[in-house]
Structure formats: C-alpha cells, structure tokens
Amino acid sequence: MSTSPPTGEAVDEVSILLTTVPGAGETQNTKAVVSTGPGAACASVCASVCDDQHHRKLAICSIVCGISCIGIKALINSVKAERAADLESAKTFSKQAKKFGIISIVVWVSVLALTPVLLVLVSYLLTLLD
Structure with a gap:
C-alpha cells in the first residue's frame, strides 16, 4: 500500500483512505495523514508524548x-x-x-x-x- 514519490520530489506526507470494519457502527470513510519524511518517527513519538x-x-x-x-x-x-x-x-x-x-x-x-x-x-x- 505504499506509493512511490515522483522522481525529483520529496514526499513528506501521504493520504491513505481508511475503510471501516463491517459492524463497527460507522459508515463513513475517513482519511489519515501519514508522515513519511526523515523525521517521521521522531514526530510520532513527540506527538504521543507532547500531547x-x-x-x-x-x-x-x-x-x-x-x-x-x-x-x-x-x-x-x-x-x-x-x-x-x-x-x-x-x-x-x-x-x-x-x-x-x-x-x-x-x-x-x-x-x-x-x-x-x-x-x-x-x-x-x-x-x-x-
């Protein structure tokens, strides 16, 4: 499910369509923004600690x-x-x-x-x- 970045450009974020599980109660599809840059791991750790x-x-x-x-x-x-x-x-x-x-x-x-x-x-x- 990975998309390759176009040549010559750096991609920092990728939008992924998240589908719901049948029977979960929600019928909408939601989008999640996933960070894929070099500081993505540090940003996710900081987001969980800093909030x-x-x-x-x-x-x-x-x-x-x-x-x-x-x-x-x-x-x-x-x-x-x-x-x-x-x-x-x-x-x-x-x-x-x-x-x-x-x-x-x-x-x-x-x-x-x-x-x-x-x-x-x-x-x-x-x-x-x-």
Whole structure:
C-alpha cells in the first residue's frame, strides 16, 4: 500500500483512505495523514508524548525510574491539574507535576552516578588510614 514519490520530489506526507470494519457502527470513510519524511518517527513519538498537557506520563515515569515518593507527589499534582475547575489552578498543578517529575528523575540519576564516586572516595580514605 505504499506509493512511490515522483522522481525529483520529496514526499513528506501521504493520504491513505481508511475503510471501516463491517459492524463497527460507522459508515463513513475517513482519511489519515501519514508522515513519511526523515523525521517521521521522531514526530510520532513527540506527538504521543507532547500531547500530555498535565504531565501524567512524566509523573508515572518518575515513579518507576526515579525516587518514587517524589513521583507520587507529581502524579497527585497531575490528577489535580486534570480535575481542576479553573484554568489558572490547572496550570499551577501542571507546572508542579512537571517540576516534581523532573526532580524525581534527576535525584535518582544523581544517586546512581554518585554511588561509585563515593565508594572510590571511601576506599581511598580507608587506604590512607592503613
């Protein structure tokens, strides 16, 4: 189902007609725009991550790949941002969720990086005492 681009021109997007499955409830045919340029993979990843306006995915990643207690605080703020009644408080909670998510991951990476350094330092100090 691939169409070859005309010679001499670069094709960045291709329109593909999507048909519905019988019994799915919709009778219309819809069009999807598929990006085929060199940055297509990066654009699709960014589109799935960047549309998270309350930073829920960052909060979940900070629980798994960071200090989990700070990540839980990020997740709580993300949920509060989603359920906030006014726009200003939603922005505030969203910024806090992003801040706590980044702090959680940075602290965890720092701990992982500093552990071998501290072990070398302690080993060096113990050899000086002997």
